[in-house]
Amino acid sequence: MSEFLEQYGGQIFELTVEHLWLTGAAMLFATLIAVPLGMWLTRRPGWAKPVIGVANVLQTIPSLAMFGFLLPLPWLGERAARVAIVALTAYALLPILRNTYAGIRGIDPALVQVARAMGLTNVQRFLKVELPMAASLILAGLRTATVTCVGIATIAAAVGAGGLGELIFRGVASIDNELILAGAIPAALLALACDGVLGLLERRFRVPGYGSAA
């Protein structure tokens, strides 16, 4: 075991960092797209069904196929990391989008009315009432998306984007179970850690005594 760690420890660490960077960048993009989009949809509910439908379809594309589709595209295909980040972003959209939309739509309409009647501007109503009340559910979406992405990111190694999947693929190719585990165990731990941290954050933002978020 110690011998194994000596041989692969440095590599595992490097690949974990790479894995985190791929997932983190994708989550950042997905959040920047899906949270504002989800908010916008609450103002234009007619668009909600088609837009969430598109995100849903993206989710159903098999991940290996998704990486394959993106590879031949200009600019994107030049770097494997770009392909991986775009694909992961696409997978992360749905949970964040859906929860943002549901979180804001789920607020008691009487409270939104009161906020208006008290003379809060649209921006104030959004920042002081809607966003904090939906925060826990939005974070729950972020958590689901992150855990999914940490898993899918292992497949990014198939297009040469690196990450812990690299050890897994190498292990599979050389029929080396230890090597597979060297990639799989850290990936699983990473997913659990993200789940735990985001879970704490989600609870922190839960509105006391108001429904049951997520």
Added chain:
Amino acid sequence: MTAAIEFQKVRLVAPHGKCLLDDISFAVEEGTTTAVLGRSGSGKTTLLRTVNRMAEPTSGDVVLRGKSVREADPVTLRRSIGYVIQETGLFPHMTVQRNVGLVLEAKGMPRRERMLRSQDLLNAVGLEARTFGKRYPHQLSGGQRQRVGLSRALAAEPKILLMDEPFGALDPLTRTEMQDMLRELLARMHRTVLLVTHDLNEALYLGDRVVLLHEGKLAADLQPEDFLRSRQPEVEAYVRAFHRGELSAAAEKRA
């Protein structure tokens, strides 16, 4: 003297074509309380909402101290009018103190000043600010929540208070306590109040005048003492419904 609130032939037709308010005219004098009575769907809440432009009349006008609400910016107008609804109105993610000071926060008053002001207000409605200020709405009883709602409505020192069935969700005893508190507070503070209720008792107890709405129309506009004596059919029906339990108990005793 110009009235604090004057409804001038207010008519409001909903988008689906139903007439919610039909040609309503009456005036509310400065510093008085007018109870707006009526069954569910009679248009009382809608009438209340025309005052702070939460609902826009299709025709007619609402005039506050000689100035049409149409000329006012909705946000500024709403901040200058207190608004209380049933206990659902408090924001669950804010402490009691922040709830009370929210209009001041929206207006940009510094935090310290705001906190001091909300503490005074809480004390004024009979809630110890030091005990209750840091609590969240779900940690309060129904009556306490309603007190918080009232102090929040008073925070920006509004001349006009709109109250939409403020005590509707409370048990009868708590409700009478709240009514006493409100009456005492209003006697001190001199505010113009429009109080929507379906409780005749409350209307008679708190109102300097009682207005009855019936299917969007103004059915009666009377002093409380005249209300019980009125021979108008809509008023009589309301009074009869109100005394039903009493009459039935008396009849059983006789039998």
